[in-house]
Amino acid sequence: MTRPDRSCPGHVPEQEALFGSGAADYDRYRPGVPTAAVQLLADALRSRPNPVLLDLGTGTGQVPDALLAAELGLAHIEAVDVSRLMLDQARDALTPVLGHCTLRLVHAAADAYTPLAGDEARAPDLVTCCRSFHWMDRPAVLAMADRVAAPDAAVAIMGDGSLWTHDADWTRALRELIQRYLGSERRAGTGATYCEPRRSYEEDLAASAWSDVTEHHFPVERAWAPKDVIGYLRSTSFASPELFGERHTAFEAEARTLLDAHASGGHLTEHAVFTVLLARRGGGAQ
Template identity: 85%
Template sequence: MTCPDASSSGPTPEHEVLFGSGAADYGRYRPGVPTAAVQLLADVVRGRPDPTLLDLGTGTGQLPRALLAAAEPGLAHIEAVDVSRQMLDQARDALTPVLGRCTLRLVHAAADAYTQLPGGEARAPDLVTCCRSFHWMDQPAVLAMADRVAAPDATVAIMGDGSLWTNEADWTRALRDLIQRYLGTERRAGTGATYREPRRSYEEDLAASAWSEVTEHHFPVDRTWAPGNVIGYLRSTSFAASALFGERHAAFEAEARILLDAHASGGPLVEQAMFTVLLARRGGGAQ
């Protein structure tokens, strides 16, 4: 069951361009969440009556979909938040067929601007998640918002595993060099900006927030990529989206395909990644 959508202040036309243009490729080519990490999150809500998930930066709904399949007896409600309507459209298509009795509300908003439904309709989330998205957010504001809306014994989960830009295999280094030859040495973050690392680590952000009791969980992942899937993945990123290349995009993709095929002829294209989950609860024994 899908509830009416909601919209809050925060998203801008720049957000729509940055995150919306690659929504279809994101849904098709982005790797999923490792099974062991999904199980860890499912254990957080197992045994809770009618558990509610608040997924911030939901994208195409990868994480809620994985939890719907894993959580027992099952999620009762999902609040899926994203700054891109195109991403939310993809999430609706992915989640609606597998909701069962779980309800879903799609919220078009910046994560820190998320607001609950009023009065008795409000659902305090038992689990607040940011999967591969926290670096795009105003981290202190998001954690303060989560403290306002989450259940007393809720958990915040921040997780991710880098990207093919940050990976250090021979083929990913060669691919990064090719992207930089076309777009310049700085990592792009959409058509009008370059990527800047967060000023503080996620652990530092959490330590300075209400969510100061943190445990770290690490899950090694080996992914094997087909050259065509890498090309599709790049279209979904902020650092190699088609709009960044303008009229040179076709030339870039042709050259990237030659490069990837050459590396694949010597063996599979393997990405060795570490998927990290930070589980945070309120400090001071808050319940």
């Protein structure tokens, strides 16, 4: 069952514009959560009856989708995102596979999330944030999670970088092409450049209630078809069509030629490491 959407204060219009336009391409082309990482999250919930998931920056619902497939008996999912278009994609993906699990889509910045009040409220047993923590007010998000999560809950901060940060011959050539069109600085939508976080996620967690952290690394090898890389780029903040304006068609044609030249057997290989920081409250129950 899907409950009505709810908007909370605090969502940022600039971020909504940044992430909304590429929702369909994000759903189609972004890699999912590796099986080994899903297993880790599932193990954190396996002993809990009727667990509740809070997924922050849910995007198109990749984390809830993966955990529903793990057959944990999830009772409820709270899926939070700043983009209504992303939430629409998440609804389309998750509704057919919910079974008896209920779903609430919340249009909000992660730090502004508030749970349901009254008898319907159930504290989340797991709070997840996949490939989105760097966009958030991280200390505020972790403080919010401490307020709303169950006493023995876990927080999972996950990600594996992007094709901008991946270091391979073909990604370097692609990055240089993007920079030739858009300038040397990495873009973050039409009105900004990307700034790296000032401190690491580990430091963020150490300074929060979630200071008991285990770090897990899962090597992943992906084979990209050139056309899928083009689709992936449309979903990003650093190479979305809006950034190129009338030059986007020319960019995509040049990018496709470049990728075809680097492809071996029709594919481009990415060797990534998907990292999960699984955190619990310091001194809390495991």
